[in-house]
Amino acid sequence: MQKIRHTPVAPTRTQRLASGGEIDAHRHDDHQIAYASQGIIAVTTDAGSWVAPATRALWIPAGTVHRHQAHGELDLHLVGLPATINPLGLDEPAVLAVGPLLRELIVAYTRAPDNDGPPRRRLRAVLLDQLTVSREQPLHLPSPTDPLLRELHDILRADPADNRSLDELGQRIGASARTLSRRLREDLGLTYPQWRTQIRLHHALVLLADGTPVTTVAHRCGWSSASTFIDVFRRTFGHTPGARPTT
Template structure:
């Protein structure tokens, strides 16, 4: 991703974006947390895309060139933290779990960013404590470096419901299934079914953020039934696709 602008201080604020709205590529000298109180937020870097619904937040380390994209009507809460303050101990982007308490802390902390009262400082300290115990979540869709895998990635992203086997897709791009399987393992550390499921889950989060019914999402993303989709979604995210946390 080409670096577009440098904003040294990562802002702390609440803002709203329409579905499909973007914040263009930029970087900060600070760390940043991006949380979607409503809708879903995607962050893209050279390493891939991370997406988070309202039960998750995105950790963006200092210096990372990234852009944001809204899925659904987005209520975005941004928290900037000095580069010396790293409660998660992470040096790369990640999706983290957001407990009900952490959700309330982030929303309250971003409500009035100009408030420098002792009460707000105490709120920040509790928020950092909660961040330190937040678990990482498997919501990263890695960007393949291999040219053949990029072709395959484009096909699957264009139509997540494409149920062709790896061999059938390989014939379209001029590669055998063994070659593609080996490159998937070497490049991404994934099998083809694992990678395809990640792509489908990412697309499902986007469609759910736009309030598409669960049954329609299952069909559009290639699951044989809504119950199968719900089971995969629950095992991955810890809740059903129809669940909506209150903020």
């Protein structure tokens, strides 16, 4: 059985991780914000996984058992907040939009965590104020609880470019497309195309962080063309996959 570390106070710091590096399973009595100014940060819990590029941050509620993984060379910024401070009232992990101002506030606040003078307290007050208007983003890849969906999930994660229909995949795992569609709605609240797109986008972010060309990413993740992939990516993240977000 995996041992889970308990670190009561969530740290506030900047940390660099090599691509593929991990912070093992642990929990805090505090809330925590995880933000990657470079690379891609993935957070995994029993409920699923969340992936965030530089235009997003991850909200990790107090008590949540989680682990971090780096994709690409990662500059990770961690902000710990007491459990009594919850600007968005979120009690589940979430992905939050990060605009240029919030990005700079997070980076500046995590650079000198031991300096708790008045200027830094003012900086935190502005950071919290910006968090109250940060939008939650639908980038959660939920872990299905239904055994049939878990089997389907494993197939799609192993090969996101698998373009078989739900009916064809259902024949492989012994279930009708109607049954799988119903269970997806009940278990995850998603249609099959929505779920498959989420899986593909998560995989695409990881490939991009590792320096894979955009055309190759589109092919490996199952889009019919690079232009189709770029359009889906832009609508989801607000910028093209080859562009660095404006800061």
